[in-house]
Amino acid sequence: MTMPEDTEKLSFQDDKGASRSTWIAAALVFAIIGWMGSGYLWPSEDKS
Structure with missing residues (x-):
């Protein structure tokens, strides 16, 4: 399987959900x- 040469990397900088x-x-x-x-x-009070 070959990958196309014009693929972009994923970027989440503009994603408001991230x-x-x-x-x-x-x-x-x-x-x-x-x-x-x-x-x-x-602190909790001592019961003694």
């Missing part, structure tokens, strides 16, 4: 880090 998923992933990472780190800022 940047949207990056923002969603970044928001999830920050939310998880904030949730896991919230115990340092507001």
Whole structure:
């Protein structure tokens, strides 16, 4: 099978959907880090 010589490389720089998923992933990472780190800022009260 031969490939044509005039093929273009795929580029996702102009694709708005590609940047949207990056923002969603970044928001999830920050939310998880904030949730896991919230115990340092507001530790649970001792029941003893």
